Amino acid sequence: MWTESDKRIVIKAKGEKPNCAWEKIALSIKHRHSAEGCRKMYDRDRFDSKPKTPLSLPERRQVAKMRQREPPTAWRKVSATVGHSTKVCQDLIKNHATDKELKRGRREALSEKQCKEKEAEKAQKKKEGARKGDDNKEYETKRSSVALSAPSTKKKIRNSSSSEAAATKSSSKASSSPSTGAAAKKVTTVKKRWTDEEQTKLIHHRRDGKLAWKDIARDLGRTVPSCQSKHQRVKNWLLEHPRNHN
Structure with missing residues (x-):
């Protein structure tokens, strides 16, 4: 007490x-x-x-x-x-x-101070989240714009590739056209039937022996195989019909 x-x-x-x-x-x-x-x-x-x-x-x-x-x-x-x-x-x-x-x-x-610090931290995180959201939104907008422009870009690339391919094809045709034309011209100049004059020239050249086959073919306007084949046929025919030749 x-x-x-x-x-x-x-x-x-x-x-x-x-x-x-x-x-x-x-x-x-x-x-x-x-x-x-x-x-x-x-x-x-x-x-x-x-x-x-x-x-x-x-x-x-x-x-x-x-x-x-x-x-x-x-x-x-x-x-x-x-x-x-x-x-x-x-x-x-x-x-x-x-x-x-x-x-x-x-x-x-x-306790009041700690509560204020937590509220400030939450506000800062919210602000950062909003900033990130804006950044993501801007990124998505740019991505969408790129995606929308992609088809036209692809179309341009495709058209460019097609034009390049066409140009290459045309150039290849142009490069191959002279030989093709020459070949066509050469083929058109070859005669289907041998005339008596050509056969006589062919026999004369072979007997003379001064010209090679390519020179004979150039003189007659025919190919070397054609001249050789015709000469062999004429030679065989002369062997079979010696009287007619004499």
Whole structure:
């Protein structure tokens, strides 16, 4: 049980030295009560006595939280928030706020700071997501435009390839046309039937022996195989009909 003498000693010691440790205050009453017991008695006595501040409990907690922030909120803003003068708010923190109220204010201030940081982080992520969405939208738009222009490009390439192929084909025809024309001309100049004059020239050239087969063929306007074949037939016929030849 607390005696009136012990209560007065504790209250006086804490009033004279607000920052004095509770262990030293408990020592002043020879540890008849623990440090925690002295603190609880002191807080209970303060709350049971007539309030010395006009602030309500929620206002006291609000002031404690605002002053426990990093950095502490300015007194003018604290006063405007709770609706009391700056002097009253300062007197609360200096003379009436308990350790429990100050600790609670510190926890609430820290929690409030963490909530603000999380909200800022979420806002930043949302902003980055919106930026990425815009980038993706722009990419899809460019991709769609490229996809739409691709068929015309392919058509141009196909037309270009067709024109190149046609040009190559025409050039090949042009390059092969002279020989073809010459061959056609040569074929048209070859006669189907041998005349008596041609046969006589052919026999004369072979008997003379001065001209080669290609020269004989050039002179008669025929091919070498044609001349050789005709000469063999004429030779065979002369062998079979020697009288007619003589």
